[in-house]
Amino acid sequence: MDVSAAVNKRSSIRQFRPDSVSDDVLRGLLADASRAPSGGNLQPWRIYVVNGNSMNKLREFLPTQPPLDEPEYDIYPKGLSEPYRTNRFGIGEQMYATLGIEREDKAGRQRQFAHNNDFFGAPAAIFCYVDRQMGLPQWSDLGMFLQTFMLLAVEQGLATCAQEYWSVRHMAISTFLGTPENEMMFCGMSVGYADESALINTLRSERMPLEQWVRFV
Numbered sequence: 035m036d037v038s039a040a041v042n043k044r045s046s047i048r049q050f051r052p053d054s055v056s057d058d059v060l061r062g063l064l065a066d067a068s069r070a071p072s073g074g075n076l077q078p079w080r081i082y083v084v085n086g087n088s089m090n091k092l093r094e095f096l097p098t099q100p101p102l103d104e105p106e107y108d109i110y111p112k113g114l115s116e117p118y119r120t121n122r123f124g125i126g127e128q129m130y131a132t133l134g135i136e137r138e139d140k141a142g143r144q145r146q147f148a149h150n151n152d153f154f155g156a157p158a159a160i161f162c163y164v165d166r167q168m169g170l171p172q173w174s175d176l177g178m179f180l181q182t183f184m185l186l187a188v189e190q191g192l193a194t195c196a197q198e199y200w201s202v203r204h205m206a207i208s209t210f211l212g213t214p215e216n217e218m219m220f221c222g223m224s225v226g227y228a229d230e231s232a233l234i235n236t237l238r239s240e241r242m243p244l245e246q247w248v249r250f251v
């Protein structure tokens with residue numbers, strides 16, 4: 035598979051098959067993803083892997099914890115302006131339309147959102163942390179690492195969904211993982227094999243035309 039094909043094939047998968055992923059495959063993906071660039075080669079990503087039995091344990095642990103933690107960062111800016119606001123609400127509308135969930139069906143939307151909390155059925159997850167001393171440039175390095183990981187996962191026939199959702203359960207996750215105080219969670223990511231028959235996975239998110247965000251000077 036070439037890079038263009040992997041970029042094109044990757045999408046956020048929100049229903050996984052239960053088939054397991056081996057630790058070795060994950061280790062290989064993480065090692066390869068660490069070829070991602072980072073300013074000053076700091077390699078600021080700190081990754082925790084939950085797979086197999088530890089995923090079973092996490093699934094048992096989560097209901098014993100408070101359902102919501104105060105996130106440590108703003109997932110979106112307050113008072114999001116256009117066109118970002120439209121993009122944000124657009125993907126939600128597109129998702130619920132794909133599933134045939136009506137705008138008024140608050141419970142239906144809530145149910146779909148709640149699948150975040152079960153990793154959309156994935157057998158594995160990674161959590162991306164960063165040392166608290168790091169700033170905006172290093173946070174962008176995390177993104178480069180994560181996208182590299184996601185593309186390599188596609189090449190392996192795997193699928194992913196990055197999940198900032200976990201920032202609202204960061205205390206529960208950090209307790210389970212036993213992360214040190216100096217590390218802060220950015221996001222989680224569900225990893226596994228896509229359920230190709232699931233309606234939700236037919237969602238192809240939109241992108242703005244180039245004219246709206248590129249200017250050749």
Ligand SMILES: Cc1cc2nc3c(=O)[nH]c(=O)nc-3n(C[C@H](O)[C@H](O)[C@H](O)COP(=O)(O)O)c2cc1C
Pocket residue numbers: 044045046047048125150195196197198199200221238239
């Ligand atoms: C850092 C990050 C966090 C995300 N968090 C979530 C999440 O918590 N739940 C979710 O369903 N999707 C999440 N997404 C997926 C985005 O909604 C998705 O990437 C976007 O709509 C574009 O769709 P695509 O990934 O299918 O191309 C996240 C994506 C990124 C990059």
